[in-house]
Amino acid sequence: MEPLRIGIIGCGSIAKHRHIPEYAQNPNVKLVAFSDDVLERAQEFSTLYGGSAYNSFEALLANEQLDAVSVCTPNAFHAPISIAAMKHGLHVLCEKPMSITLEEAEEMIQTAAENNVQLMIGYNQRYFSPHVIAKEIIESGKLGKVLTFRTTFAHGGPEQWSVEKENSWFFSKKKAFIGSLGDLGVHKIDLITWLLDEKIEEVSALIATLQKPGDVDDNAAIVAKTSSGAVGTITTSWTLVPGEDNSTVIHFENGTMKLITDSEYPLIVEYRDSSVEKHTVDAVSTNEVQLNSGVIDAFVEALINNQPVPITGQDGLNSIKVVLAALQSSEERKTIPIVY
Secondary structure, X not given: OOOEEEEEEOOOHHHHHHHHHHHHOOOOEEEEEEEOOOHHHHHHHHHHHOOXXXXXXXXXXXXXXXXXXXXXXXXXXXXXXXXXXXXXXXXXXXXXXXXXXHHHHHHHHHHHHHOOOOEEEOOHHHHOHHHHHHHHHHHHOOOOOEEEEEEEEEOOOHHHOOOOHHHOHHHOHHHHOOOHHHHHHHHHHHHHHHXXXXXXXXXXXXXXXXXXXXXXXXXXXXXXXXXXXXXXXXEEEOOOOOOOXXXXXXXXXXXXXXXXXXXXXXXXXXXXXXXXXXXOOOOXXXXXXXXXXXXXXXXXXXXXXXXXXXXXXXXXXXXXXXXXXXXXXXXXXXXXXXXX
16 A cells, blocks of 8 residues: 655644654655745755655645645644645644634534545544543443543643744734633543543633733633533643643542653542552653654554544534633633533
8 A cells, every 4th residue: 555645734843743753653654745834844854754845835735646734833724724635635634723713613524524535633632541541441430420520731831842932823812812721721621521421511711811921821720511410620821830730630439530740650540449540551741751642643544444533523623612612701701501
């Protein structure tokens, strides 16, 4: 079988540290084109991996014979670029959040269906080893009904990660639309709904800019109610120092599950009878300690086997609904129901 011909649109940090090296390590892939508004970034990767460099996604789509693209641009451009690529008959792996409006997300899903291509959203939290095992334990049923949860994603801010440092597009409402909630919150929304196999049905939120420059949030706190009636919190921050917190604690009828950052035991399960399971699996990936995201391999595997992608546009839309409801709640100071 011929390898998949992949193009990279947007050559910033997420492409540099995740998409490009993980594609390069996959034997079923050939990286053939790179585009970025800053041509030198695209040229850096074309020099390293071969292929062509472009300073616009339009030129890449017009000049290359591709099977799929990764869209790794600022948030505001995810939808229009993904839609254009799918109209060219290409499969798309789009970084999160998939869009900045519900209408854009719905158009992305519709465009994929109309052009018989696949659309996958890059929620890598599902593939972290502690989360995979946690999902298996929850599905076994031995913990019983979920009651409450708290999940957090926090670090010192995108300037520590972005190729643009303090001038990062993450701080621009025009390019990012949302701050820590869109950068980190969508991950934890997707994670908790995937782990529990539930939807979030209503939210109350407070969202603020406490320290960082720009006009997007750097901290957010959401109180959420799920479809089974469980109540929990989802918090995000760009102002945590030092280190990173990517933790989740879930309380069930028969015990408590703890997913902990930077621990010898990233997954601990404490049961009602006082027994404890400590799992020595790979730790949760952080900005400082990069592990294979799993997303790229899953995308490639689905395409080469002609199978549905595991994280769909609908999954992305569901997370966007929660984010937008949280923004509305914070602005209007009231609880917002979410309709699916």
